[in-house]
Amino acid sequence: MDMLIILFLLTSAALPLASPDPNDEACLTHVSQTLKDPLKNLQNWTKPNFANPCNGFTSYLPGVTCNNGPIPQELQYLLNLAVLNLSSNRLEGVIPPQITLCAYLNVIDLHDNLLTGQIPQQLGFLSRLSAFDVSYNKLSGPIPASLGNRSGNRPSFNVTSFEGNKDLYGYPLPPMKSKGLSVLAIVGIGLGSGLASLVLSFTGVCIWLKIRDEKMAAEEGKMSHPMPDY
Template sequence: MQGYTKVQVVWLLLLMSSSSSWHSVHGGESDDVQCLKDLKQSLVDPKGTLESWVFTKHNIDGYICEFTGVECWHPDESRVLGLSLGNQGLEGPFPRGVELCGSMTTLDLSGNKLAGPLPERISDQLAYITYLDLSNNSFSGEIPAGIAKMTYLNTLALQHNQFDGRIPALGNLSRLVSFSVAENSLSGPVPDSLQRFPLANFTGNPRLCGPPIGKKCKKRFRLRIHVRPIRIHLRLRRINDASCIGAAAGFVVGFVVAFYFPHRFLFCRRLRPYIFHVCE
């Protein structure tokens, strides 16, 4: 290891540890070949861009490097460095199988007709991506918060889609130098970590607020109403107790009056006493 810097040693160790995954097979083919197969099958290709992707040369390493839009680390190795498939009229969802291109660092799918949500675990599928361009498509739903784990990202282009919801906090992307979400349907404040980018990178989202947009964000008030439970059964019990006491007291008073004054009943009307003789 003499002559190598510490950084170079680390990279060599990483390359050596991952070499087994680069050469793992699916019926005699590498992961990267299977990656391209899955991607081709998951997309509609009206222009025939992917017709050159013919998977017949199983015994020739590096033959996929001749495919349209495919860039390899080395022309004699079936290891995909990047995919450049912009403006090819491709249709369908976010393509399947990209996680099998384990050494891919760039992915350009801009200017197509791709639609639907992005994978929630996109950071696992594109772990080493430095350049991701999905602009000018019809992707929808929320921008996955997992993008914040794609710590190697230098460029993230999501403009001209149909994303909604809030922009996730991307404070972990310290290498990010190019970012745009213009012309979507995003709302809420721009995260602090992204406020360094120019206003043009956020335009076309009327419900975004905060710097650099210049529109104040409305404070969100939470109305909390505390409803005290009414214990009806306790009140009824008290009422019943009072009624019982009153009835008992009335019975006792009536009994005493009838016992000691058997011949008279006393009535009061407007505080004027009247005495009626019931019997002599």
């Protein structure tokens, strides 16, 4: 039976003397068991280094970044990866679309990082995905409909999965507040103002014509009465 891998990296090495994190050690041990190293590039991937892989922001393990940097595209080779939790690690860069090759993923938790760019459309096609959180990053662009409005028996993800990204928009987030009048609004205001001016002008002309007609009728009335004889 293939082993499902849980990648749960909560790097606690912000300080050089930070205590080892058993979650890191277990994760790195599982990952090392799935890797092949014909070129002997992973000789430092040993149990002592799994227990304490970082010295501040420096990693003792090739291919492992401590507490910052991008999400490695190499995750795509962990085909049995089931849980990806990289939250609160100050990760930068974009979400690599290659992680969608991990067909067994059912949890993706990337909240509270510094990720930028758009959410890959392909993530919504992970059929086993039941938990998804990219809140409080610097993501932008539209939320893929395949994540915000999933069909069938696949779970949809609510506002809390996406909040905290000021340039991210689309369902289920509330509509973004307009920073100014739209083109249609401006055109509408212009047409409305022009129509109002036309109505006022027409009303003014009508009043003027009525006054003129009344004055002319009064003058004609005076002329039709005969002058009295003295």
